[in-house]
Amino acid sequence: MxxxxxxxxxxxxxxxxxxxxxxxxxxxxxxxxxxxxxxxxxxxxxxxxxxxxxxxxxxxxxxxxxxxxxxxxxxxxxxxxxxxxxxxxxxxxxxxxxxxxxxxxxxxxxxxxxxxxxxxxxxxxxxxxxxxxxxxxxxxxxxxxxxxxxxxxxxxxxxxxxxxxxxxxxxxxxxxxxxxxxxxxxxxxxxxxxxxxxxxxxxxxxxxxxxxxxxxxxxxVNEYVMQAFPHLDAEQLGHLHSRLERVFVPAGSMIIQEGDEADRAYIIVSGEADVLIHQGFGEDRVVNRLEPGQYFGEIALIHGSRRTASVRAREDMELLAFGKEELSGLLNRSTMTVEEMNQEVRERLAQLATMKQAVMK
Known part of the structure; x- marks a missing residue:
């Protein structure tokens, strides 16, 4: 029923x-x-x-x-x-x-x-x-x-x-x-x-x-926010939820561009996106695919660096965006989320490094 x-x-x-x-x-x-x-x-x-x-x-x-x-x-x-x-x-x-x-x-x-x-x-x-x-x-x-x-x-x-x-x-x-x-x-x-x-x-x-x-x-609170950050309790999720901005992206649009300065990170609510790295000669190579419940764009925000890869919408997408202030508040409120996100960052950077080495060969 x-x-x-x-x-x-x-x-x-x-x-x-x-x-x-x-x-x-x-x-x-x-x-x-x-x-x-x-x-x-x-x-x-x-x-x-x-x-x-x-x-x-x-x-x-x-x-x-x-x-x-x-x-x-x-x-x-x-x-x-x-x-x-x-x-x-x-x-x-x-x-x-x-x-x-x-x-x-x-x-x-x-x-x-x-x-x-x-x-x-x-x-x-x-x-x-x-x-x-x-x-x-x-x-x-x-x-x-x-x-x-x-x-x-x-x-x-x-x-x-x-x-x-x-x-x-x-x-x-x-x-x-x-x-x-x-x-x-x-x-x-x-x-x-x-x-x-x-x-x-x-x-x-x-x-x-x-x-x-x-x-x-x-x-x-959107279920994909909870899926992205499973270690947050109700109060922490509520704090984040109130600060998220809903963003709609048409299919084929570039959401973030490799080498750009970082201003926001994103949680995927609907649709899929490709992660790309630049191969030279004006070409980009797809190295990963992102689905609802995953987040991206946090690496450059955490390290205060430029984007390490590009992300392009495969189809019309709905995203929830948050900036550096929201990310800092998120990390300050949950030790488990800090550990999880740092592990995710390490794995993504290692994957990107491996892919870039393969492209150079």
């Missing part, structure tokens, strides 16, 4: 005026993906989750889950739809304190009229067994630990066998060992074909999923 958000804006009104929270979100999540949504407090990540679950509606834009347009679904139909299609897991569990753990798991089945009454008890016990909580089935939520309550909350989210599981900071109030066990449960769900969408503040967990979406000030 796919999730598609197109140009989603969400604003809230208060006495002090209108406050935009989401600003033109475009996001597609494919069936069976394990996606983490990260960002600082107030960035809009929980509001984004509320758009996906239909708990809140966009001010403008569209939200489509499989064949259902949530933004146009009547309120009376929304809750039953959600109960069947999406399992929601909250940070603080939200188990009903007056019901046993078993009854909490059975509740979504009762609410949506799913399964025959005699099947519900059997199914709920089976789900508690999956999360290793069957022996506590008849206890009240207050009688078990926070980690155990979260396991029951996961079982409850699975009660109606929904194709999508949405979790809002599911490990935020757990110790690291319990958080790891909950995360392992999510991975098993993905292996069974479920789509899992998880809001988290834990960068380590976020880097273990198939895909990470970073939200900064109500906008999604």
């Amino acid at each position: 796919s999730v598609i958000l197109k140009n989603v804006h969400k604003s809230y009104e208060s006495e002090s005026g209108v406050h935009p929270v989401l600003k033109g979100i475009d996001l597609t999540i494919q069936p069976g993906e394990f996606v983490a949504i990260i960002g600082k407090s107030g960035s809009g990540k929980s509001t984004l989750l509320n758009m996906i679950t239909g708990i809140d509606r966009p001010t403008t834009g569209s939200v489509r889950v499989n064949d259902t347009d949530l933004h146009s679904l009547p309120p009376r139909k929304l809750a039953p739809w959600r109960g069947r299609q999406i399992g929601v897991i909250f940070q603080f569990f939200q188990l009903l304190p007056t019901l046993s753990l078993l009854e909490n798991v059975m509740l979504p089945m009762d609410f949506c009229g799913m399964y025959a009454p005699r099947e519900r008890l059997q199914r709920a016990m089976g789900l508690l067994e999956q999360v290793q909580m069957a022996e506590h089935a008849h206890k009240m939520p207050s009688a078990v630990s926070g980690g155990q309550q979260q396991r029951v909350a996961i079982a409850r989210a699975l009660a109606n066998d929904p194709p999508i599981i949405v979790a809002d900071e599911p490990t935020g109030s757990l110790d690291s060992k319990t958080a790891d066990s909950v995360f392992t449960l999510f991975r098993h769900l993905v292996e069974r074909g479920k789509t899992v969408i998880m809001v988290t503040h834990d960068n380590d967990l976020a880097h273990q999923v198939q895909r990470t979406v970073v939200v900064v000030d109500g906008e999604i």
Whole structure:
């Protein structure tokens, strides 16, 4: 079941005026993906989750889950739809304190009229067994630990066998060992074909999923920025994201020229480019090809030297450009990125030197 958000804006009104929270979100999540949504407090990540679950509606834009347009679904139909299609897991569990753990798991089945009454008890016990909580089935939520309550909350989210599981900071109030066990449960769900969408503040967990979406000030950081600089955390990515300039280059155009002074480096968003070195006699030789998610032009910026090679667009391209100031800020914020970029520079310079020697022969 796919999730598609197109140009989603969400604003809230208060006495002090209108406050935009989401600003033109475009996001597609494919069936069976394990996606983490990260960002600082107030960035809009929980509001984004509320758009996906239909708990809140966009001010403008569209939200489509499989064949259902949530933004146009009547309120009376929304809750039953959600109960069947999406399992929601909250940070603080939200188990009903007056019901046993078993009854909490059975509740979504009762609410949506799913399964025959005699099947519900059997199914709920089976789900508690999956999360290793069957022996506590008849206890009240207050009688078990926070980690155990979260396991029951996961079982409850699975009660109606929904194709999508949405979790809002599911490990935020757990110790690291319990958080790891909950995360392992999510991975098993993905292996069974479920789509899992998880809001988290834990960068380590976020880097273990198939895909990470970073939200900064109500906008999604381009995925190719994260691919180019995988060691940056949400705050560092947000700092870089706010300073990038979008550039469109037509096919055949020279983006940088060997021997020129360097002013910017680039991240490729779409299209491919050729790296060329000059052979003499007015000819250039292609020595490498660059694809989306790669960056180039950083060597001369780092060393304060002239361009060591040319780069030409093979097709129409979209790039994100950043200058020396942004690069310095990037390197100051991430030791891992410094090490990675220095290694990349060494490898590229060695490759260029080898190619130039071959050309001279």
